[in-house]
Amino acid sequence: MxxxxxxxxxxxxxxxxxxxxxxxxxxxxxxxxxxxxxxxxxxxxxxxxxxxxxxxxxxxxxxxxxxxxxxxxxxxxxxxxxxxxxxxxxxxxxxxxxxxxxxxxxxxxxxxxxxxxxxxxxxxxxxxxxxxxxDTDLSNIIRSQTLSEGHCKYIIYQILRGLKYIHSANVLHRDLKPANVLINFDCRIKICDFGLARGADPNSRKQALTNYVVTRWYRAPELLLDNTRYNSAIDIWAAGCIFAEMLRGSALFPGESSLDQMHRVADALGVPPDDDLWWIQSAKAREYLKSRSGKENRIPTQDLRNMIPADTKPLAVDFMKHMLAFNPYKRWSADWLLDHPYLADCHRPESCSRASSTFKWKxxxxxxxxxxxxxxxxxxxxxxxxxxxxxVPQLIASPTPLIKEASRNVTAELKREPSTTMDKAQYQAAAHARTTSSSYLKERIQNHSKQDPGKEEAHAAADAYSRTNPLTYKDIQKNQGVADKQADCPGSTEIKPAATVIKERSTNVVHADEKSKLPLGGYTDNIVTVERMDCRHILQHML
Known part of the structure; x- marks a missing residue:
């Protein structure tokens, strides 16, 4: 609204x-x-x-x-x-x-x-x-009016109270921003939108996660510096940005790109000394910060204090700086921040509960x-x-897990020197299947979609299969280190349907059961259902 x-x-x-x-x-x-x-x-x-x-x-x-x-x-x-x-x-x-x-x-x-x-x-x-x-969300409120410091204090107090509960449930929100803070006109808030949330083991700091989360303006330095190991401190940084935005009436770090965002943060906070960069995983990111670590960059070009209204109380500034610490391990937790003197007049410990159980992420x-x-x-x-x-809807066998398993097997096998050579007949069948019209395959698969529970997977596999640029038979022989200068790829009229020439030399089952076979391609009016194939020679062209 x-x-x-x-x-x-x-x-x-x-x-x-x-x-x-x-x-x-x-x-x-x-x-x-x-x-x-x-x-x-x-x-x-x-x-x-x-x-x-x-x-x-x-x-x-x-x-x-x-x-x-x-x-x-x-x-x-x-x-x-x-x-x-x-x-x-x-x-x-x-x-x-x-x-x-x-x-x-x-x-x-x-x-x-x-x-x-x-x-x-x-x-x-x-x-x-x-x-x-x-009634609305915090983004609309910030855009439409100036909030008093009393408003800002009460709203950030509720946000931190919610974060304490969320983090105690083994959850990182990962997308905290004003638009995801719903608010009533009596100033009571609720945090929403957990679509990007992930697990957060409070006893581990080695969790590998994607760093492309949180709207850019509220993204913590560890995310901007490509860290894949992070914790609940990313939500605290976002809360600090929201608090400053409420005081200012506009975003604290409105970067136009990830690099510009990092520049704005460094300009406001200064570049930490080299011995305080140990938590940055990327060597390139560390070198980038060190390249900006001259004396002129050790001191912020614009004091964070000067980026908020002049009449903001010193306690509020101190409170904000604990949320916006550059080093995530020096950033205060929601628990600590709730006990900060700035919130003393509104903090009620009995209202700051923790989750009774943790969320299961398996x-x-x-x-x-x-x-x-x-x-x-x-x-x-x-x-x-x-x-x-x-x-509950009955599950129909789907080939997806087996396709992925076969692909993993192929990837591992391709790293090894081949022990056998693809014979000409196998190559002919594979090459013809690869070059079969994509639209033809789609049409044929759509006609069989009602009988094939794995239609979407089959469609994607066939589409990728037919889009692959065909190799020549000589290329295959050359890649395998076999000299066959006289061999040449015969015309397509000599090619037989793939199912008749591919030998059962692999145990990689492509379909889930006998009633669910994966259409990969065919010749003239045939839809070839390959029950077992040499994934080394066929699926490698789909990867």
């Missing part, structure tokens, strides 16, 4: 006019199979009778969000429609991750999930997530295909609707 007008600001309360809904308070709908179907801006919402949509809140990367009234409780809720769950598995995992994390979070400053509406079919492609509905290390991902979603929906627990 956006902000258009601001009347006044009283201590402890933010007053603003939310924008008017684009349509009437209640949208027209139809009933079908016990559900109400709304159509809003071309998006269909199929919801149970108890939800009455009252406003459209916005459009996100995963779908539309609407405001609704829950007639059973009388509460205002937000309903997010997440579409195309299985188009890209990583996007589906992100939504599933958010649902799982929000279920275990039980804290006043963290957005929880109230319901996941069960689908009408086990072949669902979308879900509806129901959460409490807050499932997140897997790479499930569509069928397994669908089952995982169904299990989460069954938590809210036990009546569907025993109707």
């Amino acid at each position: 956006t902000m258009e007008g601001v009347e006044s600001v009283d201590e402890g309360k933010v007053v603003a006019h939310p924008e008017e809904p684009e349509v009437s308070e209640r949208y027209p709908f139809t009933r079908h199979n016990g559900l109400k179907t709304y159509t809003i801006k071309g998006n269909k919402f199929e919801l149970p009778e108890k939800y009455v949509i009252t406003a459209r809140l916005g459009q996100g990367s995963y779908g539309m969000v609407v405001q609704a009234l829950d007639k059973d409780t009388g509460e205002k809720v937000a309903i997010k429609k997440c579409s195309s769950l299985f188009k890209y598995p990583e996007d589906g995992k992100r939504i599933l991750r958010e649902i799982k994390i929000m279920q275990i979070m039980n804290h006043r400053n963290i957005l929880t999930i109230l319901d996941v509406v069960p689908p009408t079919s086990r072949e669902f492609e979308e879900i509806y997530m129901v959460t409490p509905c807050l 499932w997140d290390s897997d790479y499930p295909d569509e069928h397994h991902l669908r089952k995982l979603f169904w299990k989460e929906m069954a938590v809210f609707h036990p009546e569907i627990e025993h109707t």
